[in-house]
Amino acid sequence: MSKNKNRQITFRGKKLDNGEWVCGALFDGLFLTLILDTIVQKGVNNFQTVGYEVDPETVGQYMGFKDKNGTKVFEGDVISLNGNEICAVKWGSAVEKYLDFILFKTLLAAANNQDCIEDLMVLGNIHDNPELLSICTNREGGKQ
Numbered sequence: 001m002s003k004n005k006n007r008q009i010t011f012r013g014k015k016l017d018n019g020e021w022v023c024g025a026l027f028d029g030l031f032l033t034l035i036l037d038t039i040v041q042k043g044v045n046n047f048q049t050v051g052y053e054v055d056p057e058t059v060g061q062y063m064g065f066k067d068k069n070g071t072k073v074f075e076g077d078v079i080s081l082n083g084n085e086i087c088a089v090k091w092g093s094a095v096e097k098y099l100d101f102i103l104f105k106t107l108l109a110a111a112n113n114q115d116c117i118e119d120l121m122v123l124g125n126i127h128d129n130p131e132l133l134s135i136c137t138n139r140e141g142g143k144q
Contacts, residue, residue: 010062011035012074013054014127022052026059033059058127063089071122078132080121086136088126 011026013035027034034051042048060075067073077089124132 010072011059012062013052013056013060014058015052015054017053022054023062024051026061027051028056028059035059060089060125065117065120067120067122068118069121073120073122074125076127077125078123078129078136080123082119083121086123086132088133088136 009025010023012021012023013026013033014020015022022035022037024035024037027036033054033056035054036049036051058076060077063073063075065073067079073079073089075089078086079089080086123129126133
């Protein structure tokens with residue numbers, strides 16, 4: 001019998017004050033976007049949340065799996081599949097061509113109680129490494 005894993009819903013974004021990446025829960029308000037990083041218990045029923053204002057253009061959701069090195073894969077990452085295909089991860093557009101492959105590998109990994117995908121490696125992301133888009137083999141990048 002396999003373990004029952006809860007799906008981890010995590011976002012990341014770049015802090016506006018210093019450009020560092022932070023991960024946590026997303027608060028997308030009318031005038032600001034926050035990543036809520038830490039919940040600190042201040043008493044029996046008293047909690048405090050620490051959040052950081054982030055650039056909304058850099059926010060991406062955790063895809064639910066890791067690459068072969070154990071790196072979490074987020075929207076906005078540029079990944080290599082089988083060392084050949086390079087694509088930017090983006091729900092509903094950039095991964096259309098590769099979505100079936102990624103879902104299959106994710107389901108296979110989950111079935112085997114693994115959370116890493118052997119044939120996948122994060123190369124960088126579209127925000128810190130925009131030059132990677134020029135070598136992408138999907139629609140979001142330069143090659144077709």
